[in-house]
Amino acid sequence: MSVFYLDTSALVKVYVAETGSAWVRTLLAFDRTPTVFTSHLAVVEATCAFARKRREGTLSPGDHSRVLAAFDYDFAYRYNTLVLSIPTS
Numbered sequence: 001m002s003v004f005y006l007d008t009s010a011l012v013k014v015y016v017a018e019t020g021s022a023w024v025r026t027l028l029a030f031d032r033t034p035t036v037f038t039s040h041l042a043v044v045e046a047t048c049a050f051a052r053k054r055r056e057g058t059l060s061p062g063d064h065s066r067v068l069a070a071f072d073y074d075f076a077y078r079y080n081t082l083v084l085s086i087p088t089s
Helices: 008-015 021-030 042-056 061-077
Strands: 003-005 035-039 079-082
Touching (some): 008 021, 008 042, 042 061, 042 079, 061 079
Parallel strands (some): 035 079
């Protein structure tokens, strides 16, 4: 079993083809059931990244809907979220 922490930029590469997408997809495909951790903030950050790609024309409206649906499913059922905080003194 493989365990990975993916930040938002790496998660976006799973759903949208860009530099590094092949590497991230290969990393996740190496193990049939990798355990993936990410920040609880990734859902907001990725949703914003997908919206930006739609505004810029990188994603069509249909592709944007499909990407959001796939990401929402994976975030709910595939990824483990961590609440990251800065310790106070």
